[in-house]
Amino acid sequence: MKFIFKHIVLALVITLMSCEKEKVFSIEDIQLIPKPAELKLENGSFQFNKNTKFFINNDEQLQATEMLASRFNTVANWNLEAVKKAPSSNYIQLTLNKDLAKEAYKLNVNSDVIKIEASNFSGFLYAIETIRQLLPAEIESNKLVKNKTWEIPNLTITDAPRFKWRGLMLDVSRHFFEKEYVLKTIDRLAYLKMNTLHLHLVDDQGWRIEIKKYPKLTEVGAWRVDQENKPWNGRYTPKLGEKATYGGFYTQEDIKEIVAYAKTRGVNVVPEIEMPAHVTSAIASYPEFSCLEKPVTVPSGGLWPITDIYCAGKESTFEFLQDVLTEVMDLFPSKYIHVGGDEATKTNWKTCEHCKKRMKTEGLHDVEELQSYFIKRMERFISSKGRVLIGWDEILEGGLAPGATVMSWRGVKGGLEASKQGHDVVMTPGSHCYFDHYQGPMDTEPIAWGGYTPVSKVYEFDPVVASMTEDQAKHVLGGQANLWAEYIPTTSQSEYMIFPRIAALSEVLWSPKTNRSWNEFYPRLQAMFTRYDFQGINYAKSAYTITAKTQVNDTTNVISIALKNEFPNSDIRYTLNNSDLNKEAIPYKKPIELKETTTIKAALFKDDKPVGKVFEKTFNYHKAVGKKVTYLSKYSDSYKGAGASNMTNILRGSKNFHDGQWQAWIGNDMELIIDLETPTEISKVSVGTMDNQGPGIYYPTKVEVFLSNDGKTFKSVGAIDRAVKVNPNIEIKDFSINFKSQKATHIKVIATSVKKAPTGGGAWLFVDEIVVE
Structure with a gap:
């Protein structure tokens, strides 16, 4: 009795261990791209091992299996054999079915055998590629993978392409x-x-x-x-x-x-x-x-x-x-x-x-x-x-x-x-x-x-x-x-x-x-x-990158910032100013409203850690925000930005010059006046510009700032001169002019255009936001 009892216990232990190892697949575990035309998930799984064989009829079918055999050779050091006589179990069978369309295939996986039907080489190959994607991601490794169970779910797939x-x-x-x-x-x-x-x-x-x-x-x-x-x-x-x-x-x-x-x-x-x-x-x-x-x-x-x-x-x-x-x-x-x-x-x-x-x-x-x-x-x-x-x-x-x-x-x-x-x-x-x-x-x-x-x-x-x-x-x-x-x-x-x-x-x-x-x-x-x-x-x-859709209320100058990325229902978190994104991030639920100069950092979080690039942007409530701008030289109708409020609306243009935030002049200088309304203490004016020489956008060759207390008589307080330089990159730069702090009611800014591109044709001058501090 003791001998029998020991064997019963041993059998139970083995059964329990087997159950613990057996994976139960759900439809969410099947991550195939492209998605098959028809797929039915069934109970159980097929496990590959070093004795798994390919049951084939010709060299073309052998060629279709080569990629998967090569993968197993790399990750498991197995040399899976191809045979022309069906084993009793543990094999992949490739069968010609001339009734199927070219590139179509049928794949049936059960615990003992995987059956593939196709009418041509491509159909067999695509079925093998499907098996590859059903396997754990480590099948793609370029080195030996230890202690891994190589199994795929039992299922039936009937598949064919929509377009040839x-x-x-x-x-x-x-x-x-x-x-x-x-x-x-x-x-x-x-x-x-x-x-x-x-x-x-x-x-x-x-x-x-x-x-x-x-x-x-x-x-x-x-x-x-x-x-x-x-x-x-x-x-x-x-x-x-x-x-x-x-x-x-x-x-x-x-x-x-x-x-x-x-x-x-x-x-x-x-x-x-x-x-x-x-x-x-x-x-x-x-x-x-x-x-x-x-x-x-x-x-x-x-x-x-x-x-x-x-x-x-x-x-x-x-x-x-x-x-x-x-x-x-x-x-x-x-x-x-x-x-x-x-x-x-x-x-x-x-x-x-x-x-x-x-x-x-x-x-x-x-x-x-x-x-x-x-x-x-x-x-x-x-x-x-x-x-x-x-x-x-x-x-x-x-x-x-x-x-x-x-x-x-x-x-x-x-x-x-x-x-x-x-x-x-x-x-x-x-x-x-x-x-x-x-x-x-x-x-x-x-x-x-x-x-x-x-x-x-x-x-x-x-x-x-x-x-x-x-x-x-x-x-x-x-x-x-x-x-x-x-x-x-x-x-x-x-x-x-x-x-x-x-x-x-x-x-x-x-x-x-x-x-x-x-x-x-x-x-x-x-x-x-x-x-x-x-x-x-x-x-x-x-696709992980956070983008921001911003709107400004022209009456209150309150900015609303909506954050998103390409993946719906993403876990986006953000911080304001100097808070630590890893430790103090706030879950994003609704658009963020700002009323003062603020830096926003945001990222997509996965497993409580940021993934992808960190979004970071400063919204600067400078002294000219919302003030009236008079254009002495009109911007191009092709790039109007936000119109009359563009240069003082806080929102900044990106490297995408089609983003609707830039104003541009072609073959002409930018000249404008900002009305500060009351005498205002200022000591710095910055002009945001772009250099993107491929489509003919060049930094200005000169930026000059003038101040006035009556809007009629202006005095220069500083200028920056620069020569045209070859630049293979797309860049955004603020040309900043610092001067002794003084009061003024009006600011005139002139940005001098290259006018003619060095390679011929007209040159664009792109400007967004005149920052007054």
């Missing part, structure tokens, strides 16, 4: 990224079930693909004079012969490796060879293919207008482009070949004898129709090779080539028009899909192109426009993010701009629209951040 084009465009012309980063990006696209990598291989600032028949395209066109220390649009035009050291290109062997690797991740690589514009790098290499045939250099930075374009009148131009595209198509099996087609300034075409002759011969009325001829001719060549021409929505102008597909970037208008004509479209409007835009407040973000596209706005994107007919909607292939690289000099910065916004886009393009919402998505996105940490991705945490 789910893409990302990398601009490797403006800044060149090495092959290794492209391969890493392909991995990360597959992780989110994205299937298209669009490589922008050609632009004015660099030709990035080896063409054996035309070696100068990379010998000359792939290199530019290094001016990386200057703002993109503030770089000088290099002289002919000046040493070019910045650049790079992909050899044809590199391209073959990229394409082959992408195939193992279900990613199609679409090459873009720009034409007829954005090709100064090609014209610098072979001037004979331009209208003027004049030697030029590869630009180091911004170029506008783009007039050095291919000559549409010369047969040699088309022979050159056909040769180039033939080599490109030999390297890229992609069905789609992108030809750009955007932003061509056709000034030279209008005067070129070759182009005029072409228009006459072809019966073309204007240069827009000549561009249409150009694109249609290239479309015929591309289609003769069994491929499809795709281009930016400018290819609609003058008439669209019959077999062309349109990529709509200037809003959705191009997509609407093309789909109405019966053409396929890829929707990629700048408003939601341009990842070179800021994703958080400009004051807290690295320099970007402009615009504001936070992750929540990306999630609002829908490639199908509400006004489309059912037939038009059928022509929408999907959508794509574009990362133009003028302000992306490093791979780390590239990651920062792509992630986490690409996760939002992946769900928009994959998941059923009726099956998702931002409130349900953002907790999964926050869980994804942990996986990004393990993967070593330099993702942006901008």
